[in-house]
Amino acid sequence: MDLPSTSSQGGGNEVVRSNTVLKKTKLVQGMKSLLYSLGYDRKGKSLEKGPVIELHKELVDLFIEQIIDGKCDESQSTLLDVCKHADKISLLILERKFYELLSEDKVMESCKTIGLEIAPLDNSDEITRELSSLIISPSENLCGQESGIRSRKRVLKDLGKLLLPKKSLKPSYQHGKDEVPYITIQTLKNHGLGEVWCVQFSPCGRYLAATSGNDVNMSEIRPSRGIVRLTPLVGHIQPVSYITWRDPNDLQLLTCGVEETVKRWKISPTGDVSCLHTYRKENLGTVSCAWARNGKSIFAGLNNGNIVRWNLEGEEVGFWDGRRTTMIADLAITRNGRELITTRDYNTILFFRWETGWERFIYEDGDIVSFSMSEDGCYLLVSLADERINLWDIRPVPPRLVRTFEGHTRKRYVVRACFCGLFIASGSEDSNVHVWCKASGRLVGVFVGHSDTVNCVSWNRAHPRMLASGSDDRTVIRWAVNAHTKSHKGRDVKDWQLCKGFS
Known part of the structure; x- marks a missing residue:
């Protein structure tokens, strides 16, 4: 108020x-x-x-x-x-x-x-x-x-x-949290045939998962060798649209096919990957998935608007029918583990307490394209079809609109935004990554490197100087701070350095 x-x-x-x-x-x-x-x-x-x-x-x-x-x-x-x-x-x-x-x-x-x-x-x-x-x-x-x-x-x-006094305005250099990633340090060409719809760093920052049509390419980030490819995740019949890691466990993740199934994977200490379980609902397809906060069960949004909950063994332990989700492939759990966040209508975010049935909402004045929740669970970033990105504080009841970010391009496709410490980053149909200051809403960088629509971005919270983006050009670019530049001038292409990676 x-x-x-x-x-x-x-x-x-x-x-x-x-x-x-x-x-x-x-x-x-x-x-x-x-x-x-x-x-x-x-x-x-x-x-x-x-x-x-x-x-x-x-x-x-x-x-x-x-x-x-x-x-x-x-x-x-x-x-x-x-x-x-x-x-x-x-x-x-x-x-x-x-x-x-x-x-x-x-x-x-x-x-x-x-x-x-x-x-x-x-x-x-x-x-x-x-x-x-x-x-x-x-x-x-x-x-x-x-x-x-x-x-x-x-x-x-x-x-x-x-x-003013003493040290209150001194910037924090811890982990580089005040820096914007803005140079390319590696470009990973997609070995599969598909466009990259989703990229996700693991919670501890060790692994990077990126969709590749029906498969998911896996990479390990090693300080001495950069990104090293692991065995891809193979088994989906339809294109993979969603990836979510078990937090804080770096060794398990969920992948979701378009109107298909949810699969749970495990990465061994040696880098081998295996499918632990496939979750399906008869005659229905899944469009989104999320881990419960305790990691002992998973939720999935279905293509008929219902929500299902399975334990890890695949036994159905909860089912909620009615119009509680849409075909938008986003799902999240609040930090306290009590509320499921989804889209009820194309302009409404639903907060649903599955144990009591209690609901609260965010009503947008435009169609919702995607959303993501901040690491601390306090904020929600909602991308709209009219090229706005709204930042909501979801702690109050009702949630409060904090700020709107504008400048990226979105006409036809689903493009995703993410939190990057003190910044906000988003994909864009202009083939660039756009970055804003979270506090002021000011556009601070437009990162050039892709040749087609940038669908998604992911921030490495364990290595805050690192950002990854996935594109319809079938590449993943890993961005980082240029350590040799004293100020970041994201809009000035002359300050960027394209470092060739491996393919």
């Missing part, structure tokens, strides 16, 4: 009201001067000179305007991905959100803010008790509290103190 806005419409000339009348543009300019005078601008510029991270002034400008406009949720999203003091910042912003809701007698919303947003944060016990006590008699307890724009100005001052 957003903070109630105290501004009227009018673009850059809109008027902000507290005890005085002030042009919004003048107020925003004053807020920028406040943070920059405390050293933010100087600190930010020094970081932009570093080798791996760009800290753009536009993020600060966006954040300030969101605070001024009372957009609590959006302002948190802008900063959370680029700041180590996420909980401290959230407490300051959410405390102000609570006060503004309570001052407007929105008691229920105030209670939800405390219980669902403030209480789960670290070191929030004291503030939770303090704010809870205010709800008993709001009119008396809020006496003397600053309100409106003056209170938001105070929030900005307090945030400035958190952002």
Whole structure:
């Protein structure tokens, strides 16, 4: 929920009201001067000179305007991905959100803010008790509290103190999480006859699986030898459309044929692969599959809209009929293992608690092409047919739209997007890989290398400098950070280096 806005419409000339009348543009300019005078601008510029991270002034400008406009949720999203003091910042912003809701007698919303947003944060016990006590008699307890724009100005001052000192703006070099993969280090030609519809790194980053028509090509990533091919997974009759690894086990994965079956595979320590089981429903085909969180059962979406659950031995242990999924080949389980995520209609995401039958939804204003869930289970990335990619925070009820990414091309085919640490990557029908900054929505890279539609991308979370993409040109490209370049200029093709791999 957003903070109630105290501004009227009018673009850059809109008027902000507290005890005085002030042009919004003048107020925003004053807020920028406040943070920059405390050293933010100087600190930010020094970081932009570093080798791996760009800290753009536009993020600060966006954040300030969101605070001024009372957009609590959006302002948190802008900063959370680029700041180590996420909980401290959230407490300051959410405390102000609570006060503004309570001052407007929105008691229920105030209670939800405390219980669902403030209480789960670290070191929030004291503030939770303090704010809870205010709800008993709001009119008396809020006496003397600053309100409106003056209170938001105070929030900005307090945030400035958190952002600026010491090391709070120092970029994290751990595992290269702030870097965008943007050079080709290997191009793998598909030995099969099919286009590459799906690529997936294993959870521990050791293996890469890529569809090849009816088969799945398997590769092992070895530091000394690059990618080494393993025995392909052979046995599907129809083209393979979906791959999902058992997390955190690198040695088992599921593959799903188009309106066919689900197969469970195992990789031995020596690199040999074998099919452990084939799961099928009589007279029905599967279109999607997912592991249960405990790894002891699997779910599958069927081509008639039903969902089935099997244990590992193939015994059916659950079946839900009705319109609970579509032919879109995506399925996920929430981090707590309680909800199944699928598409109920072509513009609706369904969260289904199979034990109780309880449902909640995300309603999109366009047809859904694909979706993927973040590693921490907090966010969902939904690709739409109209060339938008929406980022949803799925923790609140109902889920909250955080940001929209645009710039890639999608006219006819299914193209998939994925989370890449601080970035978002997507395939595209223009034969390129597109990468955006997750915090700002800014397009930071268009990676050239394929010669046909890029259907899918996969981030290696164990080796965050690595990204893989699969294309209709029947190749898989492995991208990585150019260690010899001090800044990433993804849009400048001159900065890219095509390193020939093996085929």
